[in-house]
Amino acid sequence: MQAYLQLEARQKKIAALDNAMGILHWDQETMMPAGAAPARASVLAELSVMVHDLETADGLEELILQAEAEAASLNPWQQANLREIRHGFVHANAVPAELVEKLVLASSQAAMTWREARAADDWASLEPKLDALFALKREEAAIKSEVMGVTPYEALLDQFDPGRRESQVDRIFDDLAAYLPDILLQIRARQDAGPRPIIPPGPFPVERQRELGLELMKILGFPFDHGRLDIAHHPFSGGASGDVRITTRYEDNDFMASLMAVIHETGHALYEDGLPADWATQPVGKSRGMTLHESQSLLLEMQAARSAEAISFLVPVIRRVLGSEGAAWEADNLLRIYRRVEPGLIRVYADEVTYPLHVILRYRLEKAIIAGELATADLPGAWNELMESLVGIRPRDNRDGVMQDVHWPEGILGYFPTYSLGAVAAAQIFAAAKRAEPDLLPGLARGDFQPLFSWLDANIRSQGCLYMPDDLIARATGAPLGTEAFKANILERYLSS
DSSP: OHHHHHHHHHHHHHHHHHHHHHHHHHHHTTTTGGGGGHHHHHHHHHHHHHHHEEEESSTTHHHHHHHHHHOOOOOHHHHEEEEEEEEHHHHHSSSOOHHHHHHHHHHHHHHHHHHHHHHTHHHHHHHHHHHHHHHHHHHHHHHHHHHSSSSHHHHHHHHTTTTHHHHHHHHHHHHHHHHHHHHHHHHHHHHSOOOOOOOOOOOOOOHHHHHHHHHHHHHHHHOOEEEEEEEEESSOOEETTTTEEEEEEEBBBBBBHHHHHHHHHHHHHHHHSSSGGGGGSSSGGOOOOOHHHHHHHHHHIIIITHHHHHHHHHHHHHHHHHHHGGGGGGGGHHHHHHHHOOOOOOOGEEEEOTHHHHHHHHHHHOOOHHTOOOOOOGHHHHHHHHHHHHHHHSSSSSSTTTOOOSSTTTTOOOTTHHHHHHHHHHHHHHHHHHOOOTTTTHHHHHHOOHHHHHHHHHGGGGGGTTTOOOHHHHHHHHHOOOHHHHHHHHHHTTTTO
């Protein structure tokens, strides 16, 4: 086992550097003064090259081969860890260090430009930064494609969802794209015929909204002794192993947006917090790809927190913290608001019926970007056309159109599909948990999420990367990833009563 143990020691160093970069990224998005951006980009680039050097050092492939020859003497967790080390080696070894550095610098520049450009609806200032970054991403994808024997887009997707292929994504997304438009019309007609929700009048002071978010995080069991809540331009979960940082953003006249963002990001944080601590410095102890990660956030936000049971518990908490009374604050009205299906421009605020259409739009566009079939200059027009075609509305500006997400300016391509794959997985996992735990829904009505979380701990969180993503989903739910549970949930919530 000597070769394997040497690999573990090397991974411990990589994990330490990754944790340091995680905190630096969090600081960059929350507290760092804008003028520090060039210096921070330089630091992150240098750390990224250090990690790359550890992942591609001379003799490392021979060490992996030796460990693989000894695999019969390893236990199942060690064998899975070795598989994950090999996976990381393939990705890292394909890309030269100078390209790694260029990608970090270009993404830092584009992300910082995006902050001001989006606020000012200034596509012209962001376009050249994105164009340079996309060229580097195409170079990365082409190199990895040749090494891995997959399409360029799959090479990027595999970083976030190991083993996932375009054919699988296309099958699920084509199914949803064919199914959702008609269901959307049925739901809208039914809701239009019923009582319209009363929108609670604002404004809602940010301090009260923050207090409400913290109260819900406490109910959900967020680990405040090694985690925190902050403000960012785009809500995210990050930080380091054992130090989970989540963010939200606040709008004066819409407390629900920040509240659901907090619940969503808490789902991510609780997944990270529940990973196997004994393997925290090793790849096998990490989250099992972003489809699973998004399933855990969307399960909490869309499945559990928007259930009638959870809403009945949460309404008195919301009313107490915000100091509000009246018909707008009754449970049935807030449930109508939370379940209001209405096409909108912003993905993070989309209801669960239209949400997949937002992701399909991004998936199709970024495939075209990586294939070189869509010029950066043509991206706003292509976005608007697809938004009108899929969602039924057209952006009036680029701020709420092509510039609304930070993912592309951060160089994150190949990630977007995992949002809707995660939504599909969330419905499937929640359905399995309800079957296994009869007290799950009654627990939500009491504000007790433990029946749900105990099942997730046993079947998802504690498993780390012991299994491949689809294997883990199948073991937890008894079926391969598919759209059946997602469709059944939509029908039950919106058209069954």
